[in-house]
Amino acid sequence: MDNLTWRGLGLRAALACAGLMAAAPAFAAEITIWCWDPNFNVAIMREAGQRYTKTHPDVTFNVVDFAKADVEQKLQTALASGTTSALPDIVLIEDYGAQKYLQSFPGAFAPMSGKVDYKGFAPYKVELMTVDGKVYGMPFDSGVTGLFYRRDYLEQAGFKPQDLQDITWDRYIEIGKAVEAKTGKKMTTQELNNGGMTRIIMQSGNGWYFDKKGKLAVNDNAALKGALETQAKMIKAGLIKPATGWNDYVKAFTSGDVASVVTGVWITGTIKAQADQAGKWGIAPIPKLDIPGAVHASNLGGSSWYVLASSKQKEKAIDFLNEVYAKDLDFYQKILTERGAVGSLMAARTGAAYQQADAFFGGDKVWQNFSDWLGKVPAVNYGIFTNELDTAVTANLPALVDGKPVDAVLKAINDQAELQIQ
Amino acid sequence: MAMTGSGTRAGGLRRYYDVNGWLFVAPALLLIGTLMLYPIVSSLMLSVYSGRGMMMRFVGAGNLVRLYSDPVFWTALSNTIVFFVIQVPIMIVLALVMANALNDPRLRFSGLFRTAIFLPCITSLVAYSILFKSMFSVDGIVNRTMMAIGVMDQPISWLTDPFWAKVLVIIAITWRWTGYNMIFYLASLQNLDRSVDEAARIDGVPAWGRFFFLTVPMLKPVILFTTITSTIGTLQLFDEVYSLTEGTGGPSNATLTLSLYIYNLTFRFMPNFGYAATLSYVIVVLVALLSFLQFYAVRERR
Amino acid sequence: MSPRLLRRAGSALRYLLLSLAAFLSVFPFFWMAIGATNTTADINKGKVSLGSALSANIASFVAAVDVPLILWNSVKIAVFGTALTLLVSSLAGYGFEMFRSKLRERIYAVVLLTLMVPFAALMIPLFMMMASSGLIDTHIAIILPSIASAFIIFYFRQASKAFPRELRDAAKIDGLREWQIFLFIYVPVMRSTYAAAFVIVFMMNWNNYLWPLIVLQSNETKTITLVVASLASAYYPDYGTVMIGTILATLPTLFVFFAMQRQFVQGMLGSVK
Structure with a gap:
C-alpha cells in the first residue's frame, strides 16, 4: 500500500473517531443542574423542572447526578481552573460548605437578594448563604x-x-x-x-x-x-x-x-x-x-441550590428556583409525601401533608413536629x-x-x- | 535523503538511524510533553503560592515551612511509610511463595489457581469499596466467620480502631495486588532454567533452600521491577484508603496517606492548590529516593 | 518421617495454601453475585445465601440507567484508549530500544520520572488544558492523557530486548523500511506482549474513575463506573441495584482477561527478563 492511501485511511479513521466521541450537543434554554442522590435531590429537581416547564415550555432541564463528593470535586476543579464553560447553571451545595465556596471563589455565584423573598425561609438557612449582606442561594432541604x-x-x-x-x-x-x-x-x-x-x-x-x-x-x-x-x-x-x-x-x-x-x-x-x-x-x-x-x-446536613454567575441562563435559572422553591406550596407537599423532604420554606408547614399523623411512627405528627423544631434551630x-x-x-x-x-x-x-x- | 559522495555515507547512515529513532518516539514524546510535562511544570509553579481557592499569593518557600510544622502532614507521611514498609514486603513474599507453589508442572488445576488469584486486581474501585466495607463491618461476614471458627471471641472493629484500620488497609491492598505481582514472578519462573534446580534437588537441597538460594536470586531483576512499581503504588496510595474510609482517612487520621491528604487539601478542605502541589512533590522525592535505594541495594550484592 | 511422606505432606500443604488463596481471592466476587440476587434489606442484614430478587434488581437497574449507552461509552473509551496506548507506547518502547542515542536515553529517564508524580498534582492544570481546547465532556479528553503511558513504554522497551535482532537485519536486507519492519515483523512476533499489555491497559482504562469524573459533565457521556458510584452514593442506596451495576462493571474486564489469558501469561514472559 502506498503512503497516500495510508494517510487517507488514517485521516478518515481519525474523523470517524472524532465523530463517535463527540458528545451530544446542548440545547438552547436548557438549564443544567448538578446534584447527588437519585432518590432524593435528583428526583426532586426533576419534579421541580417539570412544574416549571408546564408554564414555561421553552425551558428544559438536564439534571445530572453524581456522588456528593464528586459534585464538590467537579465544582472545585472547574472553579479553580477558571473554566466557566465546564460549569452547570445550578448546583447543589451542602450547607456546611456554602461559605467555603462563596468566600474562596468570589464572583462565581449569582447573588439572588432582591429577586427572592428570603423572609419566608428558616433564618439559619438564609444566614449560611449570606456574604457581606448579599444572599446567594435558594434554601432547599433542611436537616432539622x-x-x-x-x-x-x-x-x-x-x-x-x-x-x-x-x-x-x-x-x-x-x-x-x-x-x-x-x-x-x-x-x-x-x-x-x-x-x-x-x-x-x-x-x-x-x-x-x-x-x-x-x-x-x-x-x-x-x-x-x-x-x-x-x-x-x-x-x-x-x-x-x-x-x-x-x-x-x-x-x-x-x-x-x-x-x-x-x-x-x-x-x-x-x-x-x-x-x-x-x-x-x-x-x-x-x-x-x-x-x-x-x-x-438542631440540624445535620441539608443543602441548597446555587446559580453560577457564569451561567448563560442565569436569569431563567433564578426565576425557576424562585417560582418553584420560594412560591409553590403544593410542590413542597408533594416532595414531602413522596420523598420525605422537609423544605425550609416556612409557609409550606401549613399544607395538609404536614398535618398528617403517621401510623408508622405510632400516630406521631412527624412532619408537624419537625417543622416546629425547624423554627428553633x-x-x-x-x-x-x-x-x-x-x-x-x-x-x-x-x-x-x-x-x-x-x-x-x-x-x-x-x-x-x-x-x-x- | 540525498547523499553526496562516499565520505558522508557513514554520517548519512547515522542520520537515518537517528531520524528513525526520533520518528518512533515522537508521538509519545509529543503527548507526554504536552499532557504530562506541562502540567508538572505548572504544578511546580503552583507550589510557591498559597491561599484560599483562587485567591492565591506568592509565598516562596512558605509552603515548605508550613509542611514542617503541620502535624497532619507528619501523620500522613508516617502512615504512608508504615504502609510501604509493612505491606510491600508482605505482598512480595506472598506473591513469590504462591508463584513458586504454582510453578510445578505436576500441579493440577494450576490454571484455575492462577486465574483465581489474579482476579482481584481487575475489580473496579467502586465495586471493591462496597464489598470490603460490608465484609469488614463489625457484624460483617469476616468477623462472624472468625468468631464461628473460634479465632477470636470479640468482634474486631476494623474501621473504627486506629490499629485495625491500618491492618484492614494492608489486607485490602494485599488482596488486590498480590496476584498481579505473582503473575510477573510466575512468568519469569517459567522462563528459568530448571536444570540447576533439578541438580540441587538430587543433591538433597531441601525445597526451602532451593527457593531462597537458587530461585530468589535468579528472580532478582523481576523482584526489583515489582518492588519499584509497588513502591510507587504504595507511596501514591489513594484508592483503598479513600474508598474504605469515605475520604476521611480515619479513625483519628490513622489511615490518612499523603495522596489522600493532597486530595483533601484540593477538594474537601478549603482548597489550597499551592500547598497541595508542594505535598505532591514530597511524594515525588520519596519515590525517587526509594527507587534509587532499591536499585542501589540490588547492584551492591552483584 | 520418610521422604515420601514428607513430599506428600508438602504437596498437601501446597494445595491447601493455593486453595485458601484462591478462595480468598474469589470470595468477594461470589459475595457480589449473591448480593445481586437479594433485596437491599437482605443485603443489609448480611444474608449470604441466594435470594429471589435478581430480576427485580435488574429491572430497577435498567429503569434507572440507560444501560446500552453507558456500556457503549465505557467500551468505546476502553477499546479506543487501549488501542491507541498500545500503538503509541509500543512505537516509543521499540524506538527507545532499537535506536539508542545519549539524548534519547536521557529523555527516556525523564519519561520514567513522570511515573512518580501523583495524578492529583496534575489534575487541575490538565483540566485547564482540556477546557481551553474545548474537550470538556468528551471522551477524547479521557483518552488523550493515557495514550503515552510511561509504564507501558517501559514495558515495551523491556519486551523489545527479547525481540530477535536477526529478524530486523534480515528484513532490512530485504529492503523493508523501518515502519514496515515494525508493523509487519515486530507486531506479529510480539503479539503476546501486546496481548498482555492489552489486558493491563484495558483494565486501567475501564476502571479509571478520578479523571473521567472530572471531565465528564452529562448523563449521556458517563461511564459505567461513574454511574455505579452515583447510585451507591444515595442517602439510602438500593444495594441490590448497585450490585447489578458492580457486576456489569466487572464482567467486561473478566471477559477480556479470560479471552486473552494464555497470551497474557506468555506476554509477561518477555517483559520482565
Missing part, C-alpha cells in the same frame, strides 16, 4: 434533627413516649443503660470517623467551631465542650454500637440493632422503607445540653472550615474517651485546627 426511637424496645425497658420528651443528654444516657440491661440492644449507633454527632449537639447548644464573625472558637466553647463530653460519656457507658461507615450506620437502626438514633429528618424515608417495622417507631425532640442557650433542636455561622474542624475533632475524640482532660483535648483540637485553616 430529631430523636428517632423504637417504641417496642423502650416499652420493654419500661419507658413511655412521654419519658423521652424534652430530656437532657444525661437522662438519655440513663435510659440507654436501662434499655441495654432489659433488651440487650445498644441505645444508639454512631460513625466514629464522622463529626456529625459533634455538630448536632454543638449547634443545639447554640455554638459552632467558629464565632459569629467566623473566627475559630474552640477553646472555652461550652457547646463544643458539651458535645465532646456527652459523646465520651456515651462511649464510656457502652451506649454506642460503632458504625464503620454510612451503610453500616444505616444498617444499625434499620435492622433493629439499636433502640434509637439522633439524626436529620431526611432519614425518615429510609426508616419508613422498613415496612415490617411499621408502628414500632416514634420521634421525640433531641436531648438537650445542660448549658445556657441550649435547645432541643439556632442560627450559627458555619464558617468556611467545617471539614478541617471535623477532622481535628474526630482525631482527638478518642483521647477524651481514654481519660484526657477535656480542656487539653480542646487545646489539641485548637492547635491542629489553627495549622489547618491558615
Whole structure:
C-alpha cells in the first residue's frame, strides 16, 4: 500500500473517531443542574423542572447526578481552573460548605437578594448563604434533627413516649443503660470517623467551631465542650454500637440493632422503607445540653441550590428556583409525601401533608413536629472550615474517651485546627 | 535523503538511524510533553503560592515551612511509610511463595489457581469499596466467620480502631495486588532454567533452600521491577484508603496517606492548590529516593 | 518421617495454601453475585445465601440507567484508549530500544520520572488544558492523557530486548523500511506482549474513575463506573441495584482477561527478563 492511501485511511479513521466521541450537543434554554442522590435531590429537581416547564415550555432541564463528593470535586476543579464553560447553571451545595465556596471563589455565584423573598425561609438557612449582606442561594432541604426511637424496645425497658420528651443528654444516657440491661440492644449507633454527632449537639447548644464573625472558637466553647463530653460519656457507658461507615450506620437502626438514633429528618424515608417495622417507631425532640442557650433542636446536613454567575441562563435559572422553591406550596407537599423532604420554606408547614399523623411512627405528627423544631434551630455561622474542624475533632475524640482532660483535648483540637485553616 | 559522495555515507547512515529513532518516539514524546510535562511544570509553579481557592499569593518557600510544622502532614507521611514498609514486603513474599507453589508442572488445576488469584486486581474501585466495607463491618461476614471458627471471641472493629484500620488497609491492598505481582514472578519462573534446580534437588537441597538460594536470586531483576512499581503504588496510595474510609482517612487520621491528604487539601478542605502541589512533590522525592535505594541495594550484592 | 511422606505432606500443604488463596481471592466476587440476587434489606442484614430478587434488581437497574449507552461509552473509551496506548507506547518502547542515542536515553529517564508524580498534582492544570481546547465532556479528553503511558513504554522497551535482532537485519536486507519492519515483523512476533499489555491497559482504562469524573459533565457521556458510584452514593442506596451495576462493571474486564489469558501469561514472559 502506498503512503497516500495510508494517510487517507488514517485521516478518515481519525474523523470517524472524532465523530463517535463527540458528545451530544446542548440545547438552547436548557438549564443544567448538578446534584447527588437519585432518590432524593435528583428526583426532586426533576419534579421541580417539570412544574416549571408546564408554564414555561421553552425551558428544559438536564439534571445530572453524581456522588456528593464528586459534585464538590467537579465544582472545585472547574472553579479553580477558571473554566466557566465546564460549569452547570445550578448546583447543589451542602450547607456546611456554602461559605467555603462563596468566600474562596468570589464572583462565581449569582447573588439572588432582591429577586427572592428570603423572609419566608428558616433564618439559619438564609444566614449560611449570606456574604457581606448579599444572599446567594435558594434554601432547599433542611436537616432539622430529631430523636428517632423504637417504641417496642423502650416499652420493654419500661419507658413511655412521654419519658423521652424534652430530656437532657444525661437522662438519655440513663435510659440507654436501662434499655441495654432489659433488651440487650445498644441505645444508639454512631460513625466514629464522622463529626456529625459533634455538630448536632454543638449547634443545639447554640455554638459552632467558629464565632459569629467566623473566627475559630474552640477553646472555652461550652457547646463544643458539651458535645465532646456527652459523646465520651456515651462511649464510656457502652451506649454506642460503632458504625464503620454510612451503610453500616444505616444498617444499625434499620435492622433493629439499636433502640434509637439522633439524626436529620431526611432519614425518615429510609426508616419508613422498613415496612415490617411499621408502628414500632416514634420521634421525640433531641436531648438537650445542660448549658445556657441550649435547645432541643438542631440540624445535620441539608443543602441548597446555587446559580453560577457564569451561567448563560442565569436569569431563567433564578426565576425557576424562585417560582418553584420560594412560591409553590403544593410542590413542597408533594416532595414531602413522596420523598420525605422537609423544605425550609416556612409557609409550606401549613399544607395538609404536614398535618398528617403517621401510623408508622405510632400516630406521631412527624412532619408537624419537625417543622416546629425547624423554627428553633439556632442560627450559627458555619464558617468556611467545617471539614478541617471535623477532622481535628474526630482525631482527638478518642483521647477524651481514654481519660484526657477535656480542656487539653480542646487545646489539641485548637492547635491542629489553627495549622489547618491558615 | 540525498547523499553526496562516499565520505558522508557513514554520517548519512547515522542520520537515518537517528531520524528513525526520533520518528518512533515522537508521538509519545509529543503527548507526554504536552499532557504530562506541562502540567508538572505548572504544578511546580503552583507550589510557591498559597491561599484560599483562587485567591492565591506568592509565598516562596512558605509552603515548605508550613509542611514542617503541620502535624497532619507528619501523620500522613508516617502512615504512608508504615504502609510501604509493612505491606510491600508482605505482598512480595506472598506473591513469590504462591508463584513458586504454582510453578510445578505436576500441579493440577494450576490454571484455575492462577486465574483465581489474579482476579482481584481487575475489580473496579467502586465495586471493591462496597464489598470490603460490608465484609469488614463489625457484624460483617469476616468477623462472624472468625468468631464461628473460634479465632477470636470479640468482634474486631476494623474501621473504627486506629490499629485495625491500618491492618484492614494492608489486607485490602494485599488482596488486590498480590496476584498481579505473582503473575510477573510466575512468568519469569517459567522462563528459568530448571536444570540447576533439578541438580540441587538430587543433591538433597531441601525445597526451602532451593527457593531462597537458587530461585530468589535468579528472580532478582523481576523482584526489583515489582518492588519499584509497588513502591510507587504504595507511596501514591489513594484508592483503598479513600474508598474504605469515605475520604476521611480515619479513625483519628490513622489511615490518612499523603495522596489522600493532597486530595483533601484540593477538594474537601478549603482548597489550597499551592500547598497541595508542594505535598505532591514530597511524594515525588520519596519515590525517587526509594527507587534509587532499591536499585542501589540490588547492584551492591552483584 | 520418610521422604515420601514428607513430599506428600508438602504437596498437601501446597494445595491447601493455593486453595485458601484462591478462595480468598474469589470470595468477594461470589459475595457480589449473591448480593445481586437479594433485596437491599437482605443485603443489609448480611444474608449470604441466594435470594429471589435478581430480576427485580435488574429491572430497577435498567429503569434507572440507560444501560446500552453507558456500556457503549465505557467500551468505546476502553477499546479506543487501549488501542491507541498500545500503538503509541509500543512505537516509543521499540524506538527507545532499537535506536539508542545519549539524548534519547536521557529523555527516556525523564519519561520514567513522570511515573512518580501523583495524578492529583496534575489534575487541575490538565483540566485547564482540556477546557481551553474545548474537550470538556468528551471522551477524547479521557483518552488523550493515557495514550503515552510511561509504564507501558517501559514495558515495551523491556519486551523489545527479547525481540530477535536477526529478524530486523534480515528484513532490512530485504529492503523493508523501518515502519514496515515494525508493523509487519515486530507486531506479529510480539503479539503476546501486546496481548498482555492489552489486558493491563484495558483494565486501567475501564476502571479509571478520578479523571473521567472530572471531565465528564452529562448523563449521556458517563461511564459505567461513574454511574455505579452515583447510585451507591444515595442517602439510602438500593444495594441490590448497585450490585447489578458492580457486576456489569466487572464482567467486561473478566471477559477480556479470560479471552486473552494464555497470551497474557506468555506476554509477561518477555517483559520482565
